[in-house]
Amino acid sequence: MIEAGPLMRVRLDLTYEGAGFSGWARQPGRRTVQQVVEDALAVALRLPAVRLVVAGRTDTGVHATGQVAHCDVPELPGTLLRSLRGLLPPDVRVLAASVAPLGFDARFAAMLRRYEYRIADAPGGVDPLRRRFVLGWPRPLDVESMAGAARQLVGLHDFAAFCRRREGATTIRTLLRLDVERDGDSGAEIVCTVVADAFCHSMVRSLVGALLAVGEGRRAVDWPASLLDRDRRSDEVGVAPAHGLTLVEVGYPPDAELGARVEQTRARRA
Known part of the structure; x- marks a missing residue:
């Protein structure tokens, strides 16, 4: 066992496929990314437990290629990545x-989180090799209309209409x-790129849901922005x-x- 002593803060960069996880955060009786990684770290570092602090708590089924977390541990062995490769699923x-x-x-300390939501509206459906990461849409989507609606949502707003409210949490966010747009020469996938200082619960997927309604022609281009004056989740x-x-x-x-950013963020959340 490693003897107790001064701790160092370690930054971890992670990637995961979300299909097999009930989101990031630990939950009793459920398989989560936090639980799996913390347990593997504890074994690799020979510690009773390791606690991770994460940049963004992803929901059930959501993937990550650029997730960041930190933990405070006595040392950082040079063999840690190799050990984790053998311990992690x-x-x-x-x-x-x-x-x-x-x-x-x-x-x-995070300044921004960037998400991508991918959709395929091709008549033949989603590429089978991409089906776990791309939403197949059965009807053609008007990307120009979706982009026009998206531009009206950028800025500092109360996104209550697009969030699942949590007690005591603000729904005011700066959508950067x-x-x-269609991705690549083939245009087989539509990519919604969403960047903000932070997100409230279900915000990204709700924004995409509203844009899909516009892309199908079921809603007008200015409809998503018209919801910004609401003070609660829109059904x-x-x-x-x-x-x-x-x-x-x-x-x-x-x-x-970094220190100034942490103080600023903590003060705003309080």
């Missing part, structure tokens, strides 16, 4: 582990970017399925600004 990997700079906090907004959504990036300020 094939649907989750720790890609990098490094000593974090002073002031780093995976959650509160919401783009809708008119559908929630897009989880498997099309992937957390692809968490952005942080320069090292010298």
